[in-house]
Amino acid sequence: MDIKNIKGVGEKTLKYLNLLGIYSVKDAIFFFPRCYEDRRNIKPIYELCDGDIASIIAEVSIIYPSKRANNGMYINRIVFKNETGYIVGVWFNQPYIKNNFKVGQKVFLYGKISRKMGEVQIIDPQYERDIDDLKLGINPIYPSNKYLSQKVIKKIINECLKYIDKVIIDILPESLRKSLGLYDIKSAILNIHNPKDFNILSESIKRIKFEELLVLQLGIFMAKKRFENMENAYSIPVSKExxxxxxxxxxxxxxxxxxxxxxxxxxxxKSKPMNRLVQGDVGSxxxxxxxxxxxxxxxxxxxxxxxxxxxxxxxxxxxxxxxxxxxxxxxxxxxxxxxxxxxxxxxxxxxxxxxxxxxxxxxxxxxxxxxxxxxxxxxxxxxxxxxxxxxxxxxxxxxxxxxxxxxATPIPRTLALFMYGDMDISIINELPAGRQKVDTYFVRPSMRDKVYDFVKKEIRNGRQAYIVCPLVEESEKLEAESAVETSKKLQEMYFKEFKIGLLHGKMNSSDKDLVMQKFKNKEIDILVSTTVIEVGINVPNATIIVIENAERFGLAQLHQLRGRVGRGSYKSYCILISEAKTDDAKERMNIMTKTSDGFIIAEKDMELRGTGEFFGTRQHGLPELKLADPIKDIELLKQTRDVAKKIIENNLIYNKDYENLVKEVDNKFNDKFNDITFN
Incomplete structure (x- = not known):
């Protein structure tokens, strides 16, 4: 059923829903909240403590003009009052927020409480001005874009939920559900969109995650079985030489x-084809x-x-x-x-x-x-x-x-086994003799001059350096322009006496090869580059890599870039220049300085980024997971793997009760059975 047939979905709304990946009623039903607000916590203002997350119903009392702080940030303050006291709503960098309120208007506020010098504040609160339609309780917050408000998304999803019986069938056999104590699919979906309490919500989410992971595991086992049935590979003995x-x-x-x-x-x-993954850290x-x-x-x-x-x-x-x-x-x-x-x-x-x-x-x-x-x-x-x-x-x-x-992207072994069935994995976890440990430092941009002085010192000692330009997400063209600009600036301002080479993705292959050859031959002292150097370039004389705006790179990418140095017998260094304002960015910088173990970095990378991005499921041919996360839900992953194994071993896939489950596996994997690689 097409989403455009739903009440309230006009041409514009349809376009914006499509941007969120919602094309059908089923898409909307499976468009799950990213988090929830517990709006049940309404306390008197005088009882609110610093750090509380609270809900307040109050009247607009005073609207102050916007103020601009020394750092250029706008600060807006609005005073709200009710019979339990006064509270100040504080919004940052939203100069027009005051236009949304009128003195005397009753509003609902939800946010984090801060107590400063006797003043009670609610920081950057969510707010609703339509008190008559207000629903307290557990409020779902959906992934959104700037075109669609939460109110519109909720309204459309609730309209779609009226058709749940027409578009959703339960693919888990009742006997399996009951033996595992799982909710039926319709109850789970309705509870996720409109939860009554967090226990019911938790069980409902578990039901969806279980289904996603079971379909994933069954698909992998079925594809693996097809692969294992292949024979007649060339049997190649060990050569006598x-x-x-x-x-x-x-x-x-x-x-x-x-x-x-x-x-x-x-x-x-063997006459059965080998299917082996060799995981080895950078330089192993x-x-x-x-x-x-x-x-x-x-x-x-x-x-x-x-x-x-x-x-x-x-x-x-x-x-x-x-x-x-x-x-x-x-x-x-x-x-x-x-x-x-x-x-x-x-x-x-x-x-x-x-x-x-x-x-x-x-x-x-x-x-x-x-x-x-x-x-x-x-x-x-x-x-x-x-x-x-x-x-x-x-x-x-x-x-x-x-x-x-x-x-060179290590996947923790236990996780790899659960993700890919009984695949064959070899791990190279030693560095060859002569490989140097790379000392890694994280510095603020104010230290840039000192960093470049250190680069000069290394070059005067006969070594070479990489300087990696900031990542520009918008396009390869902009990234190339950024690299050209950086290289010019470095040549004019910092490294007048040295030869600088330039490498970026928009160059043709022969030009790239020429630059790399010159760098290898020591005709270039400093190679200014985008991430095209990330994979496999081997220049033993390069001992220092400086990564600008390092907060823009993921952990795995930083680790790969660091692997460009330390390839010879000389002491090597990786310097991360970064503002690192967010906790996530600071954590990445700290991990890089503390460890060079690719497996530890892989685990941390998955924790920080989530497995969807880490594994790149599209590249593995695996279906998308909406709620399940193989890292956070490792116990559930183990359970579904055991259930999938039993289904395959007991030939339950041919049982009528399992017909809908097998159809869903076929539907999710479709022609990917031929594409999935267990490596």
């Missing part, structure tokens, strides 16, 4: 690297693990492919493969967007004929005209940069090839 190859490496493998390689080689022997040496797997594949006469998210990284992998495998006459090719047509045609023909053993490339590898003779191993690097469909397209170029995915 493996020991000689390992002995020829110019460095000693860490225990974690050796263990991961053993796990991969055991998987490759994942690349050599991938190279070893590709070496083993090539020495057995099969083809391997390595897909990287950027040309710079693809080129870096290509050079590493050439350098480490030249002794073995393995034929390696690089296929990127910038490869000339003549070269590309030649490479494509050789891949098709099986004359190339290992192909390294970017998205160019998944184009239709790339045909392999016997692709047996697919490796994707920095998995969070690729959508599931892109990885799937590369995998489909072989006959059930073995799949190895490398990521």
């Amino acid at each position: 493996m020991k000689e190859y390992k002995d020829s490496l110019p460095f000693q493998l860490t225990n974690a690297q050796s263990k991961t390689i053993r796990e991969i080689l055991i998987d490759m022997k 040496g994942k690349t050599i693990v991938a190279i070893t797997a590709l070496f083993n594949c090539a020495m057995n006469g099969y083809q391997g492919a390595l897909m990287a998210p950027t040309e710079i990284l693809a080129q870096q992998h290509f050079l590493s493969l050439e350098s480490l495998l030249k002794k073995w006459q393995i034929k390696i090719a690089l296929l990127c967007g910038s490869t000339s047509k003549k070269q590309k045609d030649e490479i494509l023909e050789k891949i098709k004929q099986g004359e190339i053993d290992i192909v390294v490339g970017t998205h160019a590898l998944i184009q239709e005209n790339v045909e392999f003779k016997n692709l047996a191993l697919v490796v994707t690097d920095e998995q969070h940069r690729f959508g599931v469909r892109q990885r799937g397209e590369l995998i489909n170029k072989g006959h059930n090839p073995h799949v190895l995915v490398m990521t």
